[in-house]
Amino acid sequence: MLSLFALAGAMSQFNQGLTLFLSLLVEATPFLLLGVAFSSLLAILVDERKLVALTPKNPVLAAIAGSLFGCLFPVCECGNVPVARRLLMQGAPSALAIGFLLAAPTVNPIVFWATWVAFRDQPSMVFWRVGLTILISVIIACVFSVQKDLRPFLQPAIARQLLPPEPEPALATATSDSPLLTRGTYLLQSTGPVKLDQPLAMDMAVLPSATWTVKAQAVLEMMLQEFRELGAVLVMGSAIAATVQVAIPREWILALGQGPITSILAMMLLAWVVSICSTVDSFFALSFASIFTSGSILAFLVFGPMIDLKNISLLLTTFKSRAVIYLFVLAAQLTFVFTLAVNLYTSW
Amino acid sequence: MSFNRSAQRALRRSQASLDQIALALMVGLVVLAFLLVVLGDHATVKVRDFSWQAHTVGADNIAFAITFTRPMDPETVEANLQIEPPLPGRVSWAGRRLAYTLDVPIPYGETYEVRLPEARDRFSIGQATATQFEPFTGSFQSRDRAIAYIGTQADEAGRLMLINFSQAGETTALTPPDLTVLNFEPYPLGERLLFSAVPTAADASGSSTASLFTVATGLAPLAPEQSLTEAVNVSFAPDAAGTLTPILDGDEYQNLAFDLAPNGKKIVVQRVNPTSPSDFGPWVIPEGEAPQRLDTEPGGEFLIGPDSQTLLLLQGQGTAIIPLDLQAEGAIAADPLDFLPEFGRVFDITSDGSAAAMVDFNQNDPERRFTETLVFVTIDGDETPLLDTTGSILAAEFDPTNQILYVLASELLPGADYQEQPFLTAIALDESPMLVPLLTFPAQSRVSMNISPDGLAIALEVASPTPDGAAQNLLLPLFQTTEERLTGTPAQAAPQVLPFTGVAPTWLP
Known part of the structure; x- marks a missing residue:
């Protein structure tokens, strides 16, 4: 009898987990697709040398520019990883890529609007959210920009594509390493190592004869390939997030407390675990807005889109675990300190 | 590598x-x-928002909200919250927001102050030192007590007049002398009146037909957003007192009767084509649009429901309920939603639309053929007879709380002459409806009544039966004590004579 109840309980937990898993996936997939599309377009249609020439050299300016890039590429935290990865591979300054990675899910028109609608009777929430996100993104981006050569912090597949800081003979090998034949095999769906990270624009640039149809086909192929790779990772991430949510019920997290300090911790943990997409998280947060402090709601809205359980797996496709830990810990600490200051020193 | x-x-x-x-x-x-x-903790806890701050509230505003910057200790807030003059109500909480729901509609013509000198946030419950609290003071006012009427004396004759008791009884003539007003109805916020009128010169000849206008009262209450209740979107267009706007001319059709929707966004007019009397029926004028014919059977008296979406129209021997939604092709095709065959008249509908006061002429009961019965009909179809009379039911109006129904009816006096004596009574609408007689009028006098929006008084027009007897306007206070108001039991009181003489005295909402 007891085991029957236990079985029924396990079944209901499984069902709950499955629902959470599917809802995370359904919510994130369109944005991942969007991110992949932007990334592929960026790869094929934008000449990275021009892009690099356009970006500011000063790390602070580059970080600010990166944080504001989200207005051009409205992606949530699932779509920002492919674009940030592409920016890194295209040779953009690391400050720009990191700034984009952390800020783009929040600093974009869709999230702006959604937060505005959700917090209609507390409109300053929008400005706090965006302002704090940019501030934290710029700080972390500046920290990463100290590293002149980011390759040791990137996954080998990405690092290999990246040029070293000073032009070295490696440049020649890198370019001559990607002959048309390789791309051809890639287009033929080779089962070998994924070649989607090739600087294709470079090839396109040296191929003035490349017509729009060829380019469009290349964009499409790259999208498919990248989506297949990151989609699989997203499935893993969503499964982990769903499992954790079933194992640690929301009530436990919320029971951590509603005080000026504990509420921030509770809401940050909640943001990390529920892994909700930044385009809809303000509506989710709104249901807590009347119980929790403003600072803790702000922490939820700022920290959630930067790092959550689901997108850690996506980050790991680009960064080595040490870099992900730095991103995660710094984002968490900065969010905590700033929102704690908001709670303890402002009457907002 | x-x-x-x-x-x-x-x-x-x-x-x-x-x-x-x-x-x-x-x-x-x-x-x-x-x-x-x-x-x-160095933060100061304070009130972030008070929903009625500097607003002018009316009887339809039933609750205000105070939002704090932090979750509060409810006991300290409730113990220290003061409203001056007192407004009985109850407190409820939703996180950081306190909602104060009034027990009865707010008395008009007052300025209120809300104070919260001290309170503690929830985090400092049980702690010796509390977070600093910034004392709060807010204020709001209720709408003016004002009555509009059609003047009868000297140069007021035929003109729409406004007397504002909250402005020391200041009287304003709203319409020009060259228009004779026949009927009028205020817009929901009292900033305009809709009226029908004929040119004064042509009035005697009777050749001219009535046109519809609106006139501004000069009042412009700043209504609070009704975020707590359902968002009520009402028509509001304030202007300087006396500003006239034509709504509908009487050139092609005669405008016989009209009703304004409770939200002020639709007008229904009963119209007839003088050259073709069969071309007769209700038309709908949506705000800012051209009149459109309501495609239904012609009927008699009508009333727009409290939702402003339905029309109750007397058709044949009963009352049809007709939707007022616009159809795509422009004409309004209206199949009745419902038909209540036994009720020949609808006097009033509760503001929540859940019940109505209707009259049964007892035509199907030979024994009671010459009596009329006032029936309380709920949306569930329950019918409770409230009052039988040998005379007639003249008017019935719900109190704004919907707990009391005021009825103006008449009784047939015994004797050879057919004489009716009007009387006013209040019926408390609880489990066993109870009649409270309020006033009895001289036999054969013509009486009309209008309940003030806060439900505290009734304005009456009493015209004596003699041909030369002038009409008198009375004010009947309904409650003597707060206790009576809260329990909804009106008490008899002596009526006061109002300082004007006019027809159809009507309170502004």
């Missing part, structure tokens, strides 16, 4: 720099967070 040894060395050097600075920052942030926690 393509990295050579020197590159790897350089790499190791640069690798150290990110690790170092990241770790240093992490340690620094831990120290900073620790300092913040140790230094304690």
Whole structure:
């Protein structure tokens, strides 16, 4: 009898987990697709040398520019990883890529609007959210920009594509390493190592004869390939997030407390675990807005889109675990300190 | 790999720099967070928003909200919250927001002050030192007590007049002398009146037909957003007192009767084509649009429902309920939603639309053929007879709380002459409806009544039966004590004579 109840309980937990898993996936997939599309377009249609020439050299300016890039590429935290990865591979300054990675899910028109609608009777929430996100993104981006050569912090597949800081003979090998034949095999769906990270624009640039149809086909192929790779990772991430949510019920997290300090911790943990997409998280947060402090709601809205359980797996496709830990810990600490200051020193 | 040894060395050097600075920052942030926690709470808890601040509220505003910057200790807030003059109500909480729901509609013509000198947030419950609280003072006012009427005396004759008791009884003539007003109805916020009128010169000949206009009263109450209740979107267009706007002319059709929707966004007019009397029926004028014929059977008296979406129209022997939604093709095709065959008249509908006061002429009961019965009909179809009379039911109006029905009816006096004596009574609408007689009028006098929007008084027009007897306007206070108001039991009181003489005295909402 007891085991029957236990079985029924396990079944209901499984069902709950499955629902959470599917809802995370359904919510994130369109944005991942969007991110992949932007990334592929960026790869094929934008000449990275021009892009690099356009970006500011000063790390602070580059970080600010990166944080504001989200207005051009409205992606949530699932779509920002492919674009940030592409920016890194295209040779953009690391400050720009990191700034984009952390800020783009929040600093974009869709999230702006959604937060505005959700917090209609507390409109300053929008400005706090965006302002704090940019501030934290710029700080972390500046920290990463100290590293002149980011390759040791990137996954080998990405690092290999990246040029070293000073032009070295490696440049020649890198370019001559990607002959048309390789791309051809890639287009033929080779089962070998994924070649989607090739600087294709470079090839396109040296191929003035490349017509729009060829380019469009290349964009499409790259999208498919990248989506297949990151989609699989997203499935893993969503499964982990769903499992954790079933194992640690929301009530436990919320029971951590509603005080000026504990509420921030509770809401940050909640943001990390529920892994909700930044385009809809303000509506989710709104249901807590009347119980929790403003600072803790702000922490939820700022920290959630930067790092959550689901997108850690996506980050790991680009960064080595040490870099992900730095991103995660710094984002968490900065969010905590700033929102704690908001709670303890402002009457907002 | 393509990295050579020197590159790897350089790499190791640069690798150290990110690790170092990241770790240093992490340690620094831990120290900073620790300092913040140790230094304690320096925030001041305060009221972030008071929903009625500087607004002018009316009887339809039933609750205000106070939003705090933090979750509060409910007991300290409820114990210290003061409203001056007192407004009985009850407190409910939704997180950081307090909602105060009034027990009875707010008395008009007052300025109120809300004070919260001290309170504690929820985090300091049980702690010796509480977070600082910024004392709060807010104020709002209720709408003016004002009556509009059609003047009868001297140069007021035929003109729409406004007397504002909250402005020391100031009287304003709203319409020009060259228009004779026949009938009028106020817009929901009292900033305009809809009226029908004929040119004064042509009035005697009777050749001219009535046109519809609106006139501004000069009042412009700043209504609070009704975020707590359903968002009620009402028509509001204030202007200087006396500003006339034509709504509908009487050139092609005669405008016989009209009703304004409770939200002020639709007008229904009964119209007839003088050249073709069969071309007769109700038309709908949506705000700012051309009149459209309501495609239904012609009927008699009508009333727009409290939802402003339905029309109750007397058709044949009963009352049809007709939708007022616009159809795509422009004409309004209206199949009745419902038909109540036994009720020949609808006097009033409760503001929530859940019940109506209707009259049964008892045509199907030979024994009671010459009596009329006032029936309380709920949306569930329950019918409760409230009053039988040998005379007639003249008017019935719900109190704004929907708990009392005021009825103006008449009784047939015994004797050879057919004489009716009007009387006013209140019926408390609880489990066993109870009649409270309020006033009896002289036999054969013509009486009309209008309940004030706060439900505290009735304005009456009593015209004596003699041909030369002038009409008198009376004010009947309904409650003597707050207790009576809260329990909804009106008491008899002596009526006061109002300082004007006019027809159809009507309170502005």
